[in-house]
Amino acid sequence: MHFTSMAASASILRTEHLTRAVDGRRIVDDISIEVPRGDVLAIVGPSGAGKSSFLRLLNRLDEPTGGTSYVDGRDYREIPPRVLRRRLGMVMQTPFLFPGTVAENIRFGPRQHGETLDDEAIALLLEQVALPGFATRNVANLSGGEAQRVAFARCLANSPEVLLLDEPTSALDDVAKREIEALVREIVEARRLTCLIVTHDSARPRAWRNA
Amino acid sequence: MLNGLFKSQLILGLAQAGVAALAAIAVMLLARRRHIHLERETLVALVRGLAQITIVGSILVLMLRGPRWTSVFILAAMTVAAAATSARRAKRIPGAFRVSLYAIAAGAGSVIALMTFAGAIDTAITALVPVGSMLIANAMNTNGLALDRFRSDVHAHVGHVEAALALGAAPEETVAPYVQAAYQASLIPAIDNLRSLGIVWIPGLMAGMVLSGSPPLYAAVYQFVVIAMIFAASGLTCLISTTLIRERAFSPAEQLLLRPDAAPAR
Numbered sequence: 001m002h003f004t005s006m007a008a009s010a011s012i013l014r015t016e017h018l019t020r021a022v023d024g025r026r027i028v029d030d031i032s033i034e035v036p037r038g039d040v041l042a043i044v045g046p047s048g049a050g051k052s053s054f055l056r057l058l059n060r061l062d063e064p065t066g067g068t069s070y071v072d073g074r075d076y077r078e079i080p081p082r083v084l085r086r087r088l089g090m091v092m093q094t095p096f097l098f099p100g101t102v103a104e105n106i107r108f109g110p111r112q113h114g115e116t117l118d119d120e121a122i123a124l125l126l127e128q129v130a131l132p133g134f135a136t137r138n139v140a141n142l143s144g145g146e147a148q149r150v151a152f153a154r155c156l157a158n159s160p161e162v163l164l165l166d167e168p169t170s171a172l173d174d175v176a177k178r179e180i181e182a183l184v185r186e187i188v189e190a191r192r193l194t195c196l197i198v199t200h201d202s203a204r205p206r207a208w209r210n211a
Numbered sequence: 212m213l214n215g216l217f218k219s220q221l222i223l224g225l226a227q228a229g230v231a232a233l234a235a236i237a238v239m240l241l242a243r244r245r246h247i248h249l250e251r252e253t254l255v256a257l258v259r260g261l262a263q264i265t266i267v268g269s270i271l272v273l274m275l276r277g278p279r280w281t282s283v284f285i286l287a288a289m290t291v292a293a294a295a296t297s298a299r300r301a302k303r304i305p306g307a308f309r310v311s312l313y314a315i316a317a318g319a320g321s322v323i324a325l326m327t328f329a330g331a332i333d334t335a336i337t338a339l340v341p342v343g344s345m346l347i348a349n350a351m352n353t354n355g356l357a358l359d360r361f362r363s364d365v366h367a368h369v370g371h372v373e374a375a376l377a378l379g380a381a382p383e384e385t386v387a388p389y390v391q392a393a394y395q396a397s398l399i400p401a402i403d404n405l406r407s408l409g410i411v412w413i414p415g416l417m418a419g420m421v422l423s424g425s426p427p428l429y430a431a432v433y434q435f436v437v438i439a440m441i442f443a444a445s446g447l448t449c450l451i452s453t454t455l456i457r458e459r460a461f462s463p464a465e466q467l468l469l470r471p472d473a474a475p476a477r
Contacts, residue, residue, distance in 0.1 A: 059377055061466055081465040086379040096374035109378040151374075158379060 012037040012194050013058070013088075013162060017067030020050075020057055027053045030067065035162075040188060040195045051198040052093070055164045058196070059090045071162075082112065089160030093167045095151035097142075102126070102150050103135040109158040117157060125153045128187055130179070145176030149183070156187065163188065163195040170200070232257050275336050282339045286323065289344055290316050293351035301358035305468060310455040311354050318448025319343075319350040326440055342437060345416075346444040349401065353445035354452045357397035361456055364389035366471045373467055382461040390453045401445045408438055 013035040020028040027050045035041055043051050056062045058069060060081050069076045076084055086109070097105050103122050110117050117125075122135050129149040134142075142150065148168055155163070165184065169177040188195045213230070217223040239253040274281055293315050298308035323343045326332045332342050365372060365386060375385035383390075408414075409431070416437060420430035460469040 060464060061373055061376060063462065063464055063466060077464075081376075082379040082381065085377055090377040092370070092374060092377070094370055096370040098371065098375070108375070108380070112378065112380045112384065154378065 010037050011035065012072055013196075014070040014073075015058070015067065016070070018054070018057055018064055018069055019066030020053060020062060021065045026050075028057060028064070032067075035194055035196065037194055038192050040197065043196060043198045045200065047200050049200075051200070052166050055090065055166050055196065055198055058162075059088055059164055060084055061090075086113070086158045087160055088162045088164055089155040089158055090164040091148075091151050091155050091166065091168045093170055095147040097139040097147055097150055097154075100139065101135065102131070102137050102139060102142075102153075105139060105150055105154050106135075106157045109154060121157075125157055128156065128183075129153045130183060143176075145172050145180065148172065148176075148180060152180070152184065152187075156191075161194060163193050165195065165197045167198050167200065228261055232261070271340065275340070277336065279334055279336055279339075282334075282336045282343070285336075285340050286320075286343045286347065289347050290320065293347050293354075297351050297355040297358065300355040301362060304358055304362050304456060304459070306459045307358060307456075310452055310459065311351075311358070313455060314354055314448045314452035315347060315350045317451050318354075318446075319346045319444040322346055322440055322444040322447065331436055331440070341416075342440075345437060346441055349441045350444045350448035353397045353401060353449045356400075357393045357449045357453055358456060360396045361386075361389055361393035361453060362469060364392055365460060365467075365469050369467065369470055376465060376467065382465050382467075383457055385467075386457055386460060390457055394449055394453055397449050398442075398446055401442045405438055405442055408435060414438070 011034050013033075015031050015033050018028060018031045019026060029050070031054060033041075043054065045051050053062065057064050058076075060076065071079060071084065071087065079087075098108060103119075106122050106125055107117050119135070123132070126132055126134050129152050131146060131149050131153070134146070134150070139147065139150065148171075152168070163184075168184070169180050172180065184195075187193070213223060213226050217226055235253060235257055239249055242249055271285075274285060291312065294308055294312035297311035297315070301307040301311070304310070323332065323339075323346055327334060327339065332339055368389065372385045376382070414434055414437070417430045417434040420433065421427050425433075460467065462468055
């Protein structure tokens with residue numbers, strides 16, 4: 001597994017010897033990195049290298065068995081998990097949309113901390129992910145690429161500072177892959193987001209850069 | 212036919228048990244032809260069931276002559292055994308025995324206590340133990356069904372649960388649909404029992420009361436009382452167990468623990 005950085009400024013995320021062992025096997029082994037704010041970092045490696053497990057540790061979906069991570073200099077174990085997960089938004093390989101409409105999915109995150117997104121905010125988010133007019137669509141009727149865009153909009157609705165993207169285009173065809181990559185790059189740049197992208201394809205970081 | 216062959220009631224009872232067991236084994240063999248393998252579980256359950264009920268029957272003969280307060284200990288022992296049985300059904304759930312014990316003790320226990328206090332259950336050991344055991348047994352069944360359904364639903368939706376957690380949702384919010392489904396599914400037998408009472412089935416307790424000289428109408432109404440108590444005990448047990456298991460499904464850092472296996476490296 002290796003890391004490819006694409007820009008730079010002051011550090012928002014830092015890991016120190018981050019490790020996770022399961023049944024005596026180290027699936028994330030002593031990772032120490034520093035991610036400057038606004039940086040886009042590609043994590044490249046073959047399947048089974050522990051890339052997704054590393055992102056899961058950053059989002060604290062799993063607990064490290066060694067080392068820790070710092071968000072803006074603060075040990076992430078001191079940050080309430082729900083607050084941490086809102087700040088470090090994660091888009092998974094599979095969208096895992098909740099049954100219902102696109103709008104209900106996008107409203108889910110903000111609703112968890114008592115915020116209700118109005119129709120205008122939903123429409124704006126859907127425009128950003130190139131799905132205008134999709135608010136009332138049932139998620140059961142979306143294509144793979146559309147579902148992944150909704151998952152992306154759902155994550156952005158929480159206004160995260162860091163985006164953790166776990167092979168978000170791996171299940172899509174080449175056209176959809178290129179469209180999503182271009183879209184993500186556009187949004188990351190417009191919002192000045194810090195972004196960690198996991199991929200097993202060593203050509204993807206270049207594709208992301210050129211999207 | 213068996214009545215004519217055996218004069219001793221004990222031998223007749225064993226012969227009847229044998230015929231009933233043969234029917235169960237025949238079903239098991241039919242299932243086997245469809246590659247559904249329940250042989251070991253069925254045989255062990257049949258032998259255990261017969262041995263347990265015979266031993267308990269013998270103990271009850273002795274205990275039923277004892278003072279009324281001994282029924283509390285009998286029902287407490289039944290609760291522990293019911294929790295152990297439920298926990299075996301849900302053994303992949305962390306803390307299943309403790310959850311089942313608390314839920315059955317609180318669910319069935321409180322209904323037994325309330326109904327005894329209200330006079331709906333007689334305090335005589337011959338009434339309290341059989342009626343109490345019915346409530347505990349049904350609470351055990353409901354609890355087992357609820358835990359099993361909750362576990363299988365969460366296992367089938369790990370991705371959705373973790374997607375919700377990753378969006379900053381509270382753990383109880385992420386599994387709310389599965390708690391609801393487990394509660395509803397586990398109460399189906401209790402609701403159907405209430406619905407079909409007197410139409411589809413006439414429980415043994417009513418027949419026993421009529422045979423022992425109670426007026427048939429009172430026996431019928433009392434049967435409703437028992438079935439309604441069973442529903443209350445089962446519903447309360449399930450409510451408690453799904454609440455407790457929901458909390459145990461997550462770590463203090465709000466990570467999903469109830470997973471089909473440890474998270475593999477990806």
